[in-house]
Structures are given as structure tokens and as C-alpha cells.
Amino acid sequence: MSLVKSKKRVADHGEVFTPAWMVDAMLDLVKDETQRIDSRFLEPACGSGNFLLQVLRRKLAAVELKYGKSDFERRHYALLALMCIYGIELLPDNIAECRVNLLEVFAEYLNADKDDDLCRAAGHVLSLNLVHGDALTMKASDGAPIAFAEWVPWAGQVSAAGLPPGHPHAFGVLRR
Numbered sequence: 267m268s269l270v271k272s273k274k275r276v277a278d279h280g281e282v283f284t285p286a287w288m289v290d291a292m293l294d295l296v297k298d299e300t301q302r303i304d305s306r307f308l309e310p311a312c313g314s315g316n317f318l319l320q321v322l323r324r325k326l327a328a329v330e331l332k333y334g335k336s337d338f339e340r341r342h343y344a345l346l347a348l349m350c351i352y353g354i355e356l357l358p359d360n361i362a363e364c365r366v367n368l369l370e371v372f373a374e375y376l377n378a379d380k381d382d383d384l385c386r387a388a389g390h391v392l393s394l395n396l397v398h399g400d401a402l403t404m405k406a407s408d409g410a411p412i413a414f415a416e417w418v419p420w421a422g423q424v425s426a427a428g429l430p431p432g433h434p435h436a437f438g439v440l441r442r
Contacts, residue, residue, distance in 0.1 A: 289320050300324040303332070303347050308414075310401035312353030315364035318396075322351055322368055326375045341376055341384055348372055349391050349417040354401040361398040368392055391417070 284292075299305045300321055309317045325347035333339035348368070355361040369392060373385050380389075394415045399406035406412050 284316050286316070286320075289316050293317070293320055293324065301328045303328050303343055304350055306350045306352065308352040308354075310354050312355045312364050312396065313357075313360045315353070315367045318351050318353055318364065319367055319371055322348060322371055325350070326371070330375075344372065344375060345384060345388060345391070346417075348388050349395070351395060352414055353396045354399050354412060355396070356398075356400055358398055358407070361396055365389075365392045365396050368396070391415075 293300050299307075301324055303325055307318065307321045309315075312318055326344055329340060329343045329347055333343045351368070353361070353364060355364060369380070369385065369389055372388050373380055373382070376382070376384065378385050380386075397406055397412050397414070399412050401412075404412045
């Protein structure tokens with residue numbers, strides 16, 4: 267992968283991608299957090315997802331170690347891992363690519379088709395958690411303030427999936 271898409275993008279936006287070896291070295295500095303399924307990560311200039319992809323891969327490895335024997339738990343904790351990843355990106359093509367890249371890693375981990383219900387849920391999560399905007403001004407591309415959903419275990423009567431309150435696989439949006 268090239269570290270630069272074009273000289274114009276570098277000049278106009280300061281866009282330079284972080285090489286994989288540096289991403290790994292930086293994430294190793296917070297290794298315990300990258301391996302905690304429910305730890306939250308925000309990348310304020312996520313580009314096409316170099317950091318977020320590695321965070322997701324590490325979280326999914328933790329899911330596999332802890333819940334790999336139960337397909338039900340493996341699938342739902344994989345979604346929780348994804349729900350804890352956030353990003354902001356100034357350039358529209360990069361944020362679109364980032365969403366596609368993260369969804370691809372998620373679907374590949376689950377060996378699922380993009381039309382799978384969990385993959386569709388993951389796509390919705392990514393549409394909310396990865397924002398096209400400016401992290402310096404904290405404004406979305408439409409000028410509205412950037413606000414993120416906070417995904418928490420569902421505390422209502424019954425979740426959208428029909429699971430009872432407090433069930434570890436029932437999630438809802440606390441606030442946005």
C-alpha cells in the first residue's frame with residue numbers, strides 16, 4: 267500500500283497514511299486495551315482505517331480466545347468489539363473505504379455474507395460510528411456537531427432482537 271494517494275491530497279489535506287509496522291508498534295503501546303473487547307477507540311483522522319482495522323483484528327482475536335467455542339457468543343461479542351470502534355475522517359472517499367474495510371474484516375471473521383443479519387447490523391453501526399467530518403472543529407460534513415452513539419447493554423423491556431433486559435447480547439443506543 268502506498269503511503270500517499272496523490273501529491274495534491276498531501277498538499278491540500280496533509281494526507282499521508284501510516285505504515286502497518288508503525289500502526290502495530292503504536293498499538294503495542296496500549297496492547298491490553300486493544301485486546302479488551304469492550305474498550306473504546308476513537309481515531310480522529312481515520313483515513314481508510316489503518317489503525318481501526320488493526321484494533322478490530324486484535325479485538326476479534328480476543329473474542330476468538332474467549333468465546334470461540336460458542337457461535338452465538340462469538341458472533342455477538344464480535345459485534346460488541348465493532349461497536350466500540352469510532353472514527354472521524356475529513357475526506358468522503360476515505361470514510362467510505364474505511365467502512366467497507368471494517369465490514370469486510372468483520373464479515374470475514376464470522377465467515378458471513380454481507381446480507382447476513384449481523385453484517386447488516388454491523389453496517390448500520392459503522393454508518394453511525396464512522397463520521398465524515400472534521401475532528402478539529404468537531405463538525406460533521408453537513409455542519410452539524412459530531413455526536414457518537416454510545417452502545418450499551420439494552421436496559422429496556424425487550425430489545426429489538428427480542429432479548430430480555432440485561433441479557434449480555436442485547437444492545438441499544440444510550441445516547442447520541
